[in-house]
Amino acid sequence: MCFLDIAKSRYTTKKYDPNGEIADKTIEELKEILRLSPSSINSQPWKFTFISDAKTRSELSKVSYHNEEKINEASHIVVFSVIENVEDFENWNLSHLPERAFSYYNRMVKPKGEAGIKSWFSCQVYLSLGFFLSACASMGIDSTPMEGIETGEYDRILQQEGYKTLFAVAIGYRDKEDVNQPSITPKFRLDRENVIRTI
Ligand SMILES: Cc1cc2nc3c(=O)[nH]c(=O)nc-3n(C[C@H](O)[C@H](O)[C@H](O)COP(=O)(O)O)c2cc1C
16 A cells, blocks of 8 residues: 555544454564654654553553543553653763764754753654554554553553653554544545645
């Protein structure tokens, strides 16, 4: 399928087939795809946690507002987290990067101050979300990006250290009756002239 057709057919899944388990080999591929996500200066300020354990999912589902059912019924949940501490980033991630990345960071990112730097970290993690959703769709896997979760509670349940939850993604296979699929509910987007400029 060409990428445009994938963009037309992928959608946010609202109801999963509880028996639709993603094969282990495919999960390993998805882990590798996330590891290969691009980021500014190759900064990689992230951690991706794959969860299939039913007890952990049940705990997470209770702190996930309207996403509760998806978290219990999808095959896996992937939690996307961002590095918490600027100093840890500078001492660890930056130390793995070439000099030119280091000088870009010092010239363009560091002057933004702590809040600006952390916002820049989060942008990188969101970029990996786009990469991941597209990859899933290209592999015939359905997905639900979810910001509607209590991130602090996720940190507590997952015993996160040095990283903070930003959002999660449920992955699996749709319930055949899922009303959100484009064949039942056509995709809505703003018109081209509202969002695309050509100069
Ligand atoms: C960062 C992000 C967070 C989202 N959070 C949720 C969520 O918590 N629950 C949910 O059902 N959908 C969530 N969505 C799905 C969006 O509502 C959806 O992508 C949008 O309406 C476009 O529909 P489509 O993905 O089906 O094309 C989220 C999407 C993104 C990109």
